[in-house]
Amino acid sequence: MCGIIGFAGNLPAKNILIDGLEQLEYRGYDSAGIAVMDPEKGIIIKKKVGRVADLRDAAKDMETSAVTGIGHTRWATHGGVTDVNAHPHRVGQVTLLHNGIIENYRELTVQFGLKDKLVSETDSEVVAAFLDMVYEGDPIAAIRKVVKLLSGSFALCIMFDDQPDKIFSVRNVSPLVAAASKSGAIVASDLTALIAYSKEYFVVPEYHILTLTKEGIKVEDLKGNEISPEILTVNWDISAAQKGGYPHFMLKEIYEQPDALARTIMPRVKDGLPFLLDDGIDDEILKKLKRVNIVACGTAMHAGMVGRTVIENKLRIPVTVDIASEFRYKDPIIDEDTLTIVLSQSGETIDTLEALRLAKRKGSKVLSIVNVKGSTIARESDYVLYTHAGPEIAVASTKAYTVQISAMYLLACRIAIVKGIFSEDEARSFIKNLENVGELIKETLLNANNIKRIANFIKIAPDVFYIGRGIDYTMSLEASLKLKEISYIHAEAYAAGELKHGTISLIEEGVPVISEGVPVIAIATDEAVYSKVISNIREVKSRGAYVILISHDENIDDATICDKQIKLPEADATFSVFATAAVLQLIAYYVSDAKGLDVDKPRNLAKSVTVE
Ligand code: M6R
Secondary structure, eight states: OOEEEEEEESSOHHHHHHHHHHHHGGGOOSEEEEEEEETTTEEEEEEEESOHHHHHHHTTTOOOOOOEEEEEEEOOSSSOSOTTTSSOEEETTEEEEEEEEETTHHHHHHHTTOGGGOOSSOSHHHHHHHHHHHOSSOHHHHHHHHHHHOOEEEEEEEEETTSTTOEEEEEESSOOEEEEETTEEEEESSGGGTTTTOSEEEEOOTTEEEEEETTEEEEEETTSOBOOOOOEEOSSOGGGGSOTTOSSHHHHHHHTHHHHHHHHHGGGEETTEEOOGGGTOOHHHHHHOOEEEEEEOHHHHHHHHHHHHHIIIIIOOOEEEEEHHHHTTSOOOOOTTEEEEEEESSSOOHHHHHHHHHHHHTTOEEEEEESSTTOHHHHHSSEEEEOOOOOOOSSSOSHHHHHHHHHHHHHHHHHHHHTTOSOHHHHHHHHHHHHTHHHHHHHHHTTHHHHHHHHHHHTTOSEEEEEESTHHHHHHHHHHHHHHHHHOOEEEEEETTTGGGTGGGGOOOOOTTTOOSOEEEEEEOOGGGHHHHHHHHHHHHTTTOEEEEEESOSOOOOTTTOSEEEEOOSOOHHHHHHHHHHHHHHHHHHHHHHTTOOSSSOTTOOSSOOOO
């Protein structure tokens, strides 16, 4: 969850570290800190509670010619949000920072009598103290000894007082990528911090120790064998990870959806039909599957629910969707005939990764739909269908979600073809519709000002309800997550027919002049259940709700149905989800912005959840 960076090179380390932390800040923003190795003054540490901008301010007067250093932006797990708990931690001759959770930090503290060396409440400082205890002038030997005894997840950047101009790094589970460039060697939690220096990088292998110097990076396993990791190339540039004139990353990413969808869909369509062989997904594996099991977290899990609706409705293949953190502990029913589909933007979500490992142990083949190239989930899957959303920086996921749905649709269509469920014409028509979803989003975005005005009615509400049936219910779930996470308004999603089984008691009229009734955002795109949803809307409307209807209808001029309407471009419900998603994302965005909140970095959250 935290973002970490280490640099050893020819340029002033302070600025490189702080610039890198700014790129990594979406991973956690409780506190930030750097440590540099000054040639005259030795290690200098600056760390404090707050954002990277606060650290930059605090480090303004820090005079140093250091060209080596480490930096950290924290999402607190062990120990409160305080300056002392901020990283880096320094114990004796070791300065260290950490991303992950050291599960046996208490045992290590007791076993090795480290308590008196500790000043913070963090698990990370225990590693620094332990390293300092075993260090006898050979950094690799000390790191080897220590990491063998650590349990949990970690990505560490370490400096030793008597090893000038060197950074050491090692990881288990928590992500790390590294690059050797003209400016120096750099290691970081993700590519956004590296890309300004190099387009070529490698994924740091687990339990391998890196030594970074201005000459390059040495990688060795725990036995001391040097290895040459596979070099990968980034297929986007630094501008993709910048705001590009938009006030927030989230808004930029909402607007990037048509392009992201085109990049994900178009290369996989050949002669009007889905083609997944270039991704290594052969028809044999799809032909023999009898069940599908989808596992993911948060928004990715909601994309999986949309996928389930389509696979079940159109292919008649049973699908289960599980929250990865639940799946891991429930002894799931899966076998060799089950295809497990794992969805993850980051490819690093720990619960999703562990769910993947469990599914494999149970004999299921795993196909992952992942955005980050070379991520752990991608590497451990049997098959990978990469989405090409580019870097998603806002904590609230938007473009990653719609491209995940598009990848599920490509897959569903291919399965339908190989199993003889779709005729060629049906498959062609499905793909034609899929190729058009970017246009649906573009048309929807033209309506942004209207959506912004509607968001103004919502911003004062303490509670908001989303309702829909079938595929629209799955959209409601995602919509309520989106609104909650960035606007802090309590929001709930209900299957439209379910509200009256209890929750309708929460619907009440507003106080005239001061407020409207409880907002109910109703999604009605599916012709098959349209009239049912309208009846459900009338039920809440007649009890005082302030209803915002999202549908294909031409202007509804009927105050007994809705107060506001957001019209979607004409499309079948299966493909309307893309336009609906854009509307719901914009509602959440504009509400959060109107409330003056930090849209891209909502409180208590971090982009990539690498702790359980
Ligand atoms: O990187 P992943 O797709 O595995 O992340 C899963 C969730 O943590 C993520 O979708 C989260 O729910 C977002 N903040 C939602 O906007």
